[in-house]
Amino acid sequence: MNFNEKDLKQIRDRKSELSTIEAQLENFRTGFPFIKAVRPATISDGILRLDEEKLEKYQTLFHKKAKNLLKFVPASGAASRMFKSLYSAKDEGKVDASVQQFEENLQKFAFYNSLSTFIKEETLKGKLNALLTPQGLDYGNLPKGLLEFHSYPEKARTAIEEHLVEGALYANHKGRVKLHFTVSPEHKKKFKTLIDQVKEEYERKYEVKYSISFSEQKSSTDTIAVDAKNEPFRDDKGNLLFRPAGHGALLENLNDLKADIIFIKNIDNVVPDHLKNETVKYKKALAGILLDYQKTIFSFIKRLEKTEVSAYMIQKANRFLRQQLNVEPPKGFRNWSIEEKKAFAIEKLRRPLRVCGMVKNVGEPGGGPFWVSNTDGSVSLQVVESAQFNLQNKRQKSIFEQATHFNPVDLICSFKTPENTYYHLPDFRDDQTGFITEKSQNGKTLKAQELPGLWNGAMANWNTIFVEVPLITFNPVKTVNDLLRKEHQPL
Known part of the structure; x- marks a missing residue:
């Protein structure tokens, strides 16, 4: 694509990479491939179910070992929908x-x-x-975070206040609660004003100190729009048109944060205090699972990266990958050399880690847990949206319809390395899992491109553990009348 000097200046001013924009244009021309689902993830085949004993065990582990916690809340979504x-x-x-x-x-x-x-x-x-x-x-x-969601005897609480309360209940280390909200530029001041008004009230009530930060979706992550012929779309002044690239753009915001454990939860998925207990219990348990698995992963990495490693240790690491981290090696793996098997184990272990809560499927639209074939021939667990499936293919449609669980965006993440540094998250994104959508601007049709979704393709090459969580922990507010559901009403 030949951009003129005005275009190149516009690209530089946005802090965008020319090579990235050219890759986006190529995506419009070629389209994104569908994922290759192998089977749905189900209980005992990719999804863990916790009995009371394990629930207690992992909560205890969390209380003993967790530190440097942070709660990350995408909160820039407008409430207009x-x-x-x-x-x-x-x-x-x-x-x-x-x-x-x-x-x-x-x-x-x-x-x-x-x-x-x-x-x-x-x-x-x-x-x-x-x-x-x-x-x-x-x-x-206004954004959803600033709307009054729940009634209490003393006052009404906004969605963002409910996240302050949740943070105090499970993202609290020695009385310190760190929260990070991604917000749109036009609403940042309103968020800060509200927080300033209520922060001390919740600090007194829960005996904590909040450390609250904000970030905005970076303009450099906006994607170029094209016309029906896949040529760059230009506005009335001849400028290139860039559009926000969906929640996948927030990977850059997440990558800027430094914490040992990060809780991710959508802004509208909150409940009143009388229903918070199950959410808190499972959040702690999922974080305990993360700490347990991370300890084993780090131990394997340190052993495998020694000068001399036994064949038994390499075999043991690959068995852990298959049986515990749900990473199935490519076909023909048993014929690989011992050095190749060692390199495979190290590559797959040295990745960010996430534990994802999954609820039973009750017909909500959106993504779910599946076993998916990767470009290197391995098979692993992924959160997949319906748009990523080729539903014209009978086998893929059948796999999609067999899903027993649904993704409620309930993630506990760590991208800490064994050396106490942090992985660079864009390195673990699958760039072939974006979306192309049709939009309009001033009456003209255009095509827009969304980056791989934050918990979908943006985390495709993370180590992933799925855990069943109770349906009561998933109470999103998609329409105003959802606030009339009993889960959002006072006792």
């Missing part, structure tokens, strides 16, 4: 069952008291204007 049907009612007069449910239960929402001060007329349109527009609460223009 939560109110899609309400916008249709406000702007076009389309009142469907969800709008009726919203109006009939208005007083049950945690934000009702705040909203009532802005309602100037008791019509549906008056209420919606008060909720969605800058003349009222302006919820249509």
